[in-house]
Amino acid sequence: MTRRIPALIVSGFLGSGKTTLVRHLLADAQRTGARLAVVSNEFGDLGIDRELLGDAQRDIVELSGGCVCCRLSDALVDTLQTLWERARPDRIVVETSGVALPFETQLNFWREPVCHWIGDDVAVVVVNAEQLAEERDLGDIFAQQVSSADFLLLNQIDRVPAAALPRLEARLRELEPEAPILRTQHAAVQAELLFLPEPAEPRTRRSGRASQPRPHSHEAFSTETLTFEAGVSCAALLERLRAAQTLRAKGYVITREGLRLVQGVGPRLELVEAPPAPRPELIGRVAVVRRGGV
Numbered sequence: 001m002t003r004r005i006p007a008l009i010v011s012g013f014l015g016s017g018k019t020t021l022v023r024h025l026l027a028d029a030q031r032t033g034a035r036l037a038v039v040s041n042e043f044g045d046l047g048i049d050r051e052l053l054g055d056a057q058r059d060i061v062e063l064s065g066g067c068v069c070c071r072l073s074d075a076l077v078d079t080l081q082t083l084w085e086r087a088r089p090d091r092i093v094v095e096t097s098g099v100a101l102p103f104e105t106q107l108n109f110w111r112e113p114v115c116h117w118i119g120d121d122v123a124v125v126v127v128n129a130e131q132l133a134e135e136r137d138l139g140d141i142f143a144q145q146v147s148s149a150d151f152l153l154l155n156q157i158d159r160v161p162a163a164a165l166p167r168l169e170a171r172l173r174e175l176e177p178e179a180p181i182l183r184t185q186h187a188a189v190q191a192e193l194l195f196l197p198e199p200a201e202p203r204t205r206r207s208g209r210a211s212q213p214r215p216h217s218h219e220a221f222s223t224e225t226l227t228f229e230a231g232v233s234c235a236a237l238l239e240r241l242r243a244a245q246t247l248r249a250k251g252y253v254i255t256r257e258g259l260r261l262v263q264g265v266g267p268r269l270e271l272v273e274a275p276p277a278p279r280p281e282l283i284g285r286v287a288v289v290r291r292g293g294v
Contacts, residue, residue: 241262
Protein backbone atom coordinates (compact mmCIF):
# COMPACT_ATOMS: atom_id res chain seq x y z
CA MET A 1 0.00 0.00 0.00
CA THR A 2 1.31 3.47 -0.93
CA ARG A 3 2.27 5.54 2.09
CA ARG A 4 0.18 8.69 2.27
CA ILE A 5 1.82 11.96 3.31
CA PRO A 6 0.30 15.21 4.60
CA ALA A 7 0.08 18.29 2.39
CA LEU A 8 -0.13 21.85 3.65
CA ILE A 9 -1.45 24.82 1.68
CA VAL A 10 0.08 28.12 2.80
CA SER A 11 -2.14 30.91 1.54
CA GLY A 12 -2.93 34.52 2.33
CA PHE A 13 -3.12 37.91 0.69
CA LEU A 14 -0.11 39.72 -0.75
CA GLY A 15 2.54 40.44 1.87
CA SER A 16 0.92 38.57 4.75
CA GLY A 17 4.03 36.52 5.59
CA LYS A 18 3.59 33.25 3.68
CA THR A 19 7.22 32.89 2.63
CA THR A 20 8.41 33.61 6.16
CA LEU A 21 6.17 30.81 7.43
CA VAL A 22 7.56 28.39 4.84
CA ARG A 23 11.10 29.32 5.90
CA HIS A 24 10.17 28.36 9.47
CA LEU A 25 8.79 25.03 8.25
CA LEU A 26 11.98 24.35 6.28
CA ALA A 27 14.11 25.14 9.33
CA ASP A 28 11.97 22.84 11.46
CA ALA A 29 12.32 20.03 8.92
CA GLN A 30 16.08 20.46 8.91
CA ARG A 31 16.13 20.34 12.70
CA THR A 32 13.95 17.23 12.98
CA GLY A 33 15.25 15.40 9.92
CA ALA A 34 11.87 15.37 8.15
CA ARG A 35 11.97 15.39 4.34
CA LEU A 36 9.98 18.45 3.26
CA ALA A 37 9.21 19.29 -0.37
CA VAL A 38 7.95 22.79 -1.27
CA VAL A 39 6.10 24.16 -4.28
CA SER A 40 6.20 27.96 -4.29
CA ASN A 41 3.82 29.85 -6.59
CA GLU A 42 4.20 33.49 -7.68
CA PHE A 43 1.58 35.41 -9.63
CA GLY A 44 4.21 37.29 -11.64
CA ASP A 45 6.98 36.00 -13.88
CA LEU A 46 9.96 37.05 -11.73
CA GLY A 47 10.85 34.23 -9.35
CA ILE A 48 11.88 35.77 -6.02
CA ASP A 49 10.46 33.38 -3.43
CA ARG A 50 12.82 30.50 -4.21
CA GLU A 51 15.73 32.84 -3.51
CA LEU A 52 14.22 33.86 -0.16
CA LEU A 53 13.55 30.23 0.79
CA GLY A 54 17.13 29.24 0.06
CA ASP A 55 18.33 27.99 -3.30
CA ALA A 56 20.36 25.25 -1.65
CA GLN A 57 17.15 23.41 -0.84
CA ARG A 58 16.97 20.69 -3.49
CA ASP A 59 13.30 19.95 -3.20
CA ILE A 60 11.90 23.45 -3.74
CA VAL A 61 10.14 24.08 -7.05
CA GLU A 62 8.83 27.50 -8.08
CA LEU A 63 5.86 27.96 -10.42
CA SER A 64 5.45 31.52 -11.71
CA GLY A 65 3.34 33.41 -14.22
CA GLY A 66 -0.08 32.47 -12.85
CA CYS A 67 -1.88 30.84 -9.95
CA VAL A 68 -1.87 27.16 -9.01
CA CYS A 69 -5.58 27.34 -8.25
CA CYS A 70 -6.47 27.90 -11.91
CA ARG A 71 -4.01 28.68 -14.73
CA LEU A 72 -1.18 26.54 -13.32
CA SER A 73 -3.29 23.75 -11.81
CA ASP A 74 -2.02 21.11 -14.26
CA ALA A 75 1.57 22.22 -13.64
CA LEU A 76 0.97 21.89 -9.90
CA VAL A 77 -0.19 18.28 -10.22
CA ASP A 78 2.74 17.39 -12.49
CA THR A 79 5.20 19.07 -10.12
CA LEU A 80 3.81 17.33 -7.05
CA GLN A 81 4.05 13.95 -8.74
CA THR A 82 7.64 14.62 -9.83
CA LEU A 83 8.63 15.67 -6.31
CA TRP A 84 7.04 12.58 -4.82
CA GLU A 85 8.75 10.22 -7.27
CA ARG A 86 12.14 11.93 -6.90
CA ALA A 87 12.33 12.73 -3.19
CA ARG A 88 9.71 10.57 -1.42
CA PRO A 89 9.12 13.45 1.04
CA ASP A 90 7.51 13.10 4.45
CA ARG A 91 5.52 16.31 3.96
CA ILE A 92 4.48 18.58 1.08
CA VAL A 93 4.00 22.36 1.34
CA VAL A 94 2.37 24.41 -1.43
CA GLU A 95 2.80 28.15 -0.99
CA THR A 96 0.21 29.86 -3.20
CA SER A 97 0.46 33.30 -4.71
CA GLY A 98 -1.09 36.18 -2.78
CA VAL A 99 -4.17 36.25 -5.03
CA ALA A 100 -4.83 32.49 -5.20
CA LEU A 101 -7.67 30.69 -3.46
CA PRO A 102 -6.60 27.85 -1.14
CA PHE A 103 -9.72 25.71 -1.54
CA GLU A 104 -9.44 25.60 -5.35
CA THR A 105 -5.77 24.69 -4.93
CA GLN A 106 -6.69 21.85 -2.58
CA LEU A 107 -9.09 20.40 -5.15
CA ASN A 108 -6.03 19.43 -7.19
CA PHE A 109 -5.03 16.97 -4.46
CA TRP A 110 -8.00 14.82 -5.51
CA ARG A 111 -6.75 14.49 -9.08
CA GLU A 112 -4.83 11.59 -10.61
CA PRO A 113 -2.17 10.53 -9.84
CA VAL A 114 -1.45 12.55 -6.67
CA CYS A 115 -4.70 11.44 -5.02
CA HIS A 116 -3.08 8.03 -4.42
CA TRP A 117 -0.39 9.34 -2.08
CA ILE A 118 -1.57 12.65 -0.60
CA GLY A 119 -3.25 12.05 2.73
CA ASP A 120 -4.20 14.92 5.01
CA ASP A 121 -4.57 18.30 3.27
CA VAL A 122 -4.83 21.40 5.41
CA ALA A 123 -4.98 25.09 4.50
CA VAL A 124 -3.33 27.69 6.71
CA VAL A 125 -4.17 31.27 5.74
CA VAL A 126 -1.81 34.00 6.91
CA VAL A 127 -3.43 37.38 7.62
CA ASN A 128 -1.54 40.65 7.93
CA ALA A 129 -2.88 42.21 11.16
CA GLU A 130 -1.83 45.68 10.01
CA GLN A 131 -3.72 45.29 6.74
CA LEU A 132 -6.80 44.10 8.60
CA ALA A 133 -6.62 46.94 11.13
CA GLU A 134 -6.37 49.50 8.31
CA GLU A 135 -9.25 47.78 6.45
CA ARG A 136 -7.02 47.72 3.40
CA ASP A 137 -7.60 45.36 0.45
CA LEU A 138 -10.30 43.34 2.21
CA GLY A 139 -12.17 42.45 -0.95
CA ASP A 140 -13.58 39.22 -2.33
CA ILE A 141 -10.26 37.39 -2.69
CA PHE A 142 -9.27 38.17 0.90
CA ALA A 143 -12.68 37.00 2.13
CA GLN A 144 -12.55 33.76 0.14
CA GLN A 145 -9.03 33.02 1.37
CA VAL A 146 -10.05 33.47 5.01
CA SER A 147 -13.27 31.48 4.64
CA SER A 148 -11.28 28.55 3.17
CA ALA A 149 -8.90 28.28 6.12
CA ASP A 150 -8.39 25.30 8.42
CA PHE A 151 -6.01 27.49 10.45
CA LEU A 152 -5.76 31.29 10.52
CA LEU A 153 -2.48 32.98 11.43
CA LEU A 154 -3.09 36.56 12.54
CA ASN A 155 0.42 37.62 11.71
CA GLN A 156 2.50 40.77 12.27
CA ILE A 157 0.62 41.48 15.50
CA ASP A 158 3.58 43.58 16.63
CA ARG A 159 2.46 46.20 14.08
CA VAL A 160 -0.91 46.88 15.73
CA PRO A 161 -1.91 47.82 19.31
CA ALA A 162 -2.53 44.78 21.51
CA ALA A 163 -5.95 46.20 22.43
CA ALA A 164 -7.00 45.92 18.77
CA LEU A 165 -6.42 42.16 18.50
CA PRO A 166 -9.84 41.00 19.82
CA ARG A 167 -11.56 43.29 17.30
CA LEU A 168 -9.42 41.93 14.46
CA GLU A 169 -10.15 38.35 15.47
CA ALA A 170 -13.86 39.18 15.53
CA ARG A 171 -13.58 40.40 11.93
CA LEU A 172 -12.01 37.11 10.92
CA ARG A 173 -14.72 35.21 12.79
CA GLU A 174 -17.33 36.92 10.60
CA LEU A 175 -15.72 35.24 7.58
CA GLU A 176 -14.62 31.94 9.15
CA PRO A 177 -16.44 30.97 12.37
CA GLU A 178 -14.54 27.77 13.21
CA ALA A 179 -10.88 27.80 12.14
CA PRO A 180 -8.42 28.22 15.05
CA ILE A 181 -6.78 31.65 15.11
CA LEU A 182 -3.11 31.77 16.08
CA ARG A 183 -1.49 35.12 16.87
CA THR A 184 2.03 35.31 15.44
CA GLN A 185 4.98 37.59 14.85
CA HIS A 186 7.14 36.82 11.82
CA ALA A 187 4.80 33.84 11.14
CA ALA A 188 6.52 31.84 13.89
CA VAL A 189 4.38 28.77 14.65
CA GLN A 190 5.16 25.18 15.59
CA ALA A 191 5.03 22.86 12.60
CA GLU A 192 3.18 20.27 14.72
CA LEU A 193 0.18 22.61 14.88
CA LEU A 194 -0.15 22.72 11.10
CA PHE A 195 0.57 19.11 10.16
CA LEU A 196 -2.32 17.43 11.91
CA PRO A 197 -1.74 13.92 13.31
CA GLU A 198 -5.13 12.59 12.14
CA PRO A 199 -5.63 12.79 8.36
CA ALA A 200 -9.14 11.41 8.04
CA GLU A 201 -11.31 14.23 9.35
CA PRO A 202 -10.26 17.20 7.18
CA ARG A 203 -10.05 15.12 4.01
CA THR A 204 -13.43 13.45 4.58
CA ARG A 205 -15.07 16.78 5.30
CA ARG A 206 -13.59 18.40 2.22
CA SER A 207 -14.50 15.58 -0.16
CA GLY A 208 -18.17 16.45 0.17
CA ARG A 209 -17.49 19.92 -1.24
CA ALA A 210 -15.04 18.94 -3.94
CA SER A 211 -17.50 19.08 -6.84
CA GLN A 212 -18.47 22.72 -6.25
CA PRO A 213 -15.54 25.01 -7.02
CA ARG A 214 -16.30 28.72 -6.92
CA PRO A 215 -15.62 30.70 -10.11
CA HIS A 216 -13.10 33.50 -9.82
CA SER A 217 -10.62 35.49 -11.85
CA HIS A 218 -7.53 37.61 -11.28
CA GLU A 219 -8.54 40.45 -13.60
CA ALA A 220 -8.43 42.95 -10.72
CA PHE A 221 -4.65 42.52 -10.42
CA SER A 222 -1.71 43.13 -12.71
CA THR A 223 1.94 42.22 -12.33
CA GLU A 224 5.03 43.97 -13.65
CA THR A 225 8.80 43.84 -13.21
CA LEU A 226 10.48 47.20 -12.57
CA THR A 227 14.20 47.53 -13.36
CA PHE A 228 16.71 49.68 -11.49
CA GLU A 229 20.27 50.66 -12.39
CA ALA A 230 23.02 49.80 -9.93
CA GLY A 231 23.87 52.69 -7.62
CA VAL A 232 20.36 54.13 -7.37
CA SER A 233 19.75 56.06 -4.17
CA CYS A 234 17.44 54.50 -1.62
CA ALA A 235 15.29 57.63 -1.69
CA ALA A 236 14.82 57.46 -5.46
CA LEU A 237 14.09 53.74 -5.31
CA LEU A 238 11.40 54.22 -2.66
CA GLU A 239 9.92 57.20 -4.50
CA ARG A 240 9.49 55.20 -7.70
CA LEU A 241 7.88 52.29 -5.88
CA ARG A 242 5.44 54.59 -4.07
CA ALA A 243 4.54 56.22 -7.38
CA ALA A 244 3.77 52.77 -8.81
CA GLN A 245 1.01 52.31 -6.17
CA THR A 246 1.98 48.71 -5.51
CA LEU A 247 0.10 46.24 -3.35
CA ARG A 248 3.22 44.09 -3.08
CA ALA A 249 6.83 44.62 -4.10
CA LYS A 250 9.73 42.22 -3.86
CA GLY A 251 13.18 42.13 -5.45
CA TYR A 252 16.90 42.87 -5.25
CA VAL A 253 18.56 46.21 -6.08
CA ILE A 254 22.15 47.43 -5.77
CA THR A 255 21.77 50.83 -4.11
CA ARG A 256 24.42 53.34 -3.19
CA GLU A 257 24.46 51.68 0.22
CA GLY A 258 24.92 48.19 -1.24
CA LEU A 259 22.73 45.26 -2.25
CA ARG A 260 19.27 45.47 -0.71
CA LEU A 261 16.24 43.22 -0.58
CA VAL A 262 13.14 45.26 -1.40
CA GLN A 263 10.00 44.27 0.49
CA GLY A 264 6.77 46.23 0.10
CA VAL A 265 3.33 45.60 1.57
CA GLY A 266 0.75 48.26 0.76
CA PRO A 267 2.17 51.65 1.75
CA ARG A 268 4.98 50.08 3.84
CA LEU A 269 8.29 49.70 1.97
CA GLU A 270 11.46 48.26 3.47
CA LEU A 271 15.04 47.99 2.22
CA VAL A 272 17.08 45.44 4.14
CA GLU A 273 20.49 43.86 3.62
CA ALA A 274 20.02 41.05 1.14
CA PRO A 275 20.57 37.37 1.86
CA PRO A 276 23.85 36.18 0.34
CA ALA A 277 24.27 35.28 -3.32
CA PRO A 278 20.94 35.95 -5.08
CA ARG A 279 20.94 34.77 -8.69
CA PRO A 280 22.56 37.46 -10.89
CA GLU A 281 19.53 37.71 -13.16
CA LEU A 282 17.38 38.80 -10.20
CA ILE A 283 19.52 41.79 -9.27
CA GLY A 284 18.12 45.15 -10.37
CA ARG A 285 14.59 43.83 -10.79
CA VAL A 286 11.60 44.28 -8.50
CA ALA A 287 8.39 42.31 -9.04
CA VAL A 288 5.29 44.33 -8.20
CA VAL A 289 1.60 43.48 -7.98
CA ARG A 290 -0.95 46.24 -8.47
CA ARG A 291 -4.66 46.53 -8.90
CA GLY A 292 -5.71 46.31 -12.54
CA GLY A 293 -5.94 49.64 -14.33
CA VAL A 294 -3.45 51.38 -12.03
